[in-house]
Amino acid sequence: MIGIDLIKISRMSHLIERFGDKALLRFLSKEEIKLVKNHKTASGFWASKEATAKALGVGIGKECSFEDITISKTIKGAPILKLSQRINKNFNIKSTSLSITHDGDYAVAVVALEENKS
Template sequence: MIGIDITSVERIKKMYEKFGLKAYEKFLNPKEIELIKKPETAAGFWAAKEAASKALGTGIGASCGFHDIKISKGELGNPKIKYRKKVRKAFGIKNSYLSITHDSGFAIAVVVNVLK
C-alpha cells in the first residue's frame, strides 16, 4: 500500500503564525513538535501523515487520525513512521516506510506499508 501527499510550506507557516503551538498540536504529538525547527519540517510531517492515511485507503478520519500516526527520526536523521497498534492491527500492517522531501515551497511525502 502506497500513499503520497504534497503540502504547501507557506500554508503550514501561516497556520502556525495565526494559531501558534495549537496549530502544531492539531496534528503532532509533543515529541514530534520537539523535532520541528522550521516550517519545512512541519509541512513535511503534515504531508507524511496525510500520505500515511492515504496508504491505508482512508485519508485522515475516523479510521485513522493525525494522532494515530507517529513520526520520529532514526539514528542517521532519516524519518521513521509508525501507526498506533489498533491501526496496524485493523489494516494488517507489518512494516511502514517514509520518505519526505521539500523544495520550492512544497513538502512531499511518500509512505509504503508492507502487509502481513
Template structure:
C-alpha cells in the same frame, strides 16, 4: 500486498496555519515528541505530508478511521525519517511494515509512504 500513499504540502500553507493558530495547530497535528523537534515550517510540512500520505496508503484519509495522532514521525541516527504507527491501527489495517520518504524544496514538502500488509484470510 503493498499499499502506497503520497502527499504534497505547501510550506506557506503550514506557515499561515501556524501563524494563525500557533500552538493549537501544532497540538492538533503533532504528537508531543514531534512538537519538540518541529522548529521550522519545512519540517512541520514534511511531517504533515507524511501523515497525509500514510492516511492515503490506508485508503482512509484523515478522519475517523485514522487521525494525525495515530502515527509518530521520527528520525533515526542518520536522519532518515520513520513511522511509528499505533498498535490499534497496525492491527486494524494488518500492517506488517512501513517505509517513509520525505523531501522539501521549492516551498513544498512531499512524502511517500509504502505499507506492507500481512496476508489475511479475508483478502486471500
C-alpha cells in the same frame, strides 16, 4: 500500499504564524513537535500523516486519526513512521517506510505500507 501527499510550505507557515503551537498540536504530539525545526519540517510531517492515511485508503478521520500516526527520526535524521496498535491490527500492517522531501515552495511525503500475508 502507497500514499503520497504534497503541501505548499507557505500554508503551514501561515498556520504557525497565526496559531503557534496550537496549530501543530492539531496533528502532532508533543514529542513530534520537539523535532520540528521550522515550518518546512512541520509541512513534511503533515504530508507524512496525510500520505499514510491515503496509503491505508481511508484518509484522516474515524478509521485513522493523526494520533494513530507517529513520526520520529533515526540518529542520522531519517524519518521513521510508526502506526498505533489499532491501525496495525485493523489494517494488518507488517512494515512501514517513509520518505520526505522539501523543494522550493513544497514538501512531499511518500509512504509505503506492507501488509502481513495471512
